[in-house]
Amino acid sequence: MKDQRGFDGGDDQAWRDLSRMSRPYLNVVDFLASYAQRLAELSRATTVEIAVADLGRIVLSRSGSETVQDWLSEREGGVAAITEREPRRAPEWRLEPTPSVTAPLVYADVGIGRLTLAWERRRGGPDLSDALADCARQLAFVVKRHEVCEWARQRLGRSLLLVGVSEAVRNLEIFVEKASHSDLPCLLQGEFGTETPYLAAAVHCCGPRRDLPFVQVNCAQPRGAPQDWFRQAEGGTLFFSDIDMLAPGLQNELPQHMHSRLGQWLDVSNTTRVRVIASAGGDLPRMVAERSFSRQLLAELDFLPVNVPPLRERCDDIEPLVIAALEGHGHRAEDKISAEMLDLCRSYPWPENAFEVERVVARLAVMTGRARIRAEDIRRYFPALHARAERVAVTSAAPSPPVPVAKPPAEAVREPMSARPDIGAGADDWVRHVLNKDIAALSRLHPNLRRALLYLVDHYAEPIRLGSLARQAHVSQSHLSFLFRHSLQTSCKAMLSRIRVEKAKELLAANARQPITDVALQVGFADLSHFEKYFRRQVGRTPREYRRMAAE
Incomplete structure (x- = not known):
């Protein structure tokens, strides 16, 4: 049975319950109302009041099993103008509560509201100041989430609401709080589909530049020239989305317009005062080492870096995201x-x-x-x-039993799956789709994975390393490896070898006189013994045996 002591019994389970209030309400008023209700239940307070500057205050009053909740709008005067009057529709039984405890809602060292709990009678209870301060901290972050959402709706024409209750999400909110009041460049690193666009908007919105220009550049397909970007963002924020995909020529042009905080370039006559924020899905230090990204540019961007963890590392955020998706689409x-x-x-x-x-x-x-x-x-x-x-x-x-390696029937020229432990059960079909460049089938895959597969089939005879393939796919090495394992149940290396073996089978069947060594070299194997070993493991017979069976 759930412990009912809550705050009043000194049980920290109350805070854990509150901190996991994950429902991403479509407006901040609904969230505050639900939060006040839950806080009243856990603390056994007779009155919970949450006041927010430029928004108003909500007062929840309880007596026995009865609860009355009222929202008092105070938009014009803000919190400072809120009077201590009784809430509308307050019941006759409501007494003046005493004692009470109040915690301020603070964001970036600025008070934006207050949270107050009160009891009619309370004897010898624990000090709730710390617990209430944690609650106020959470509420300040939620208020800012919705403030960013409303700003994005008005300025960008779309909603951007941060959703989640994990520690990783809380750390992102702390980053925004601190970075938003700085002029230093921000570097937001995260995989495709993470919250980097929200973070860019939030850093701009929560700081002093919120009413100044916010200009986004899609670095994969940028429009205009660097001088246009900086001129449009004059005094505000310039957001380079996926800067790891920016063409090298444009990377080299940025110093002509971007103020160097490191003094790398001394001619600053053409620079403008613009806050620069950049996001990247690739591994920029690795790209610098491989000379595919500008070392000078990375040095200028890497002042305030933050990494956005992928969702597979934030299981606590899945349920809130599911709820947000449903309610965002009207369900x-x-x-x-x-x-x-x-x-x-x-x-x-x-x-x-x-x-x-x-x-x-x-x-x-x-x-x-x-x-x-x-x-x-x-x-x-x-x-x-x-x-x-x-x-x-x-x-x-249970642990899987060992799979016996079976020999294929002599009369059949096919590859038994049991003979290929490094290839997943679905890889056969995908190899055929890749070799045929079946766009209808490949369209079901992640776009970065699809790009990598099409590159493999076009360049299978060349030496291909994971790093170079990841650059072609515009994704990090680790994420590309994950996509292969997750979507195809195989590795990048195994898929490449499988494609090479299929191409070798075509050559063996088409030309009975071509030396086996030439076939191996033609499809990308640098060593004959390695080719024969891998061919036998994949096909179940040697290249010579396969050629003979194909001829028959």
């Missing part, structure tokens, strides 16, 4: 979410992070109509999620 989360749906979502690594959650949950909500989303719906409309859960369940249930 009631409590009508659509089932326990089995949440279990499946938590088991999936979400390679495209929050973007993929938004897309998949919206699809499931539409395809299931008014019904709750069940496991069979996920199996039908997003089989990758269900298949992943089944693999995890099988793996965790």
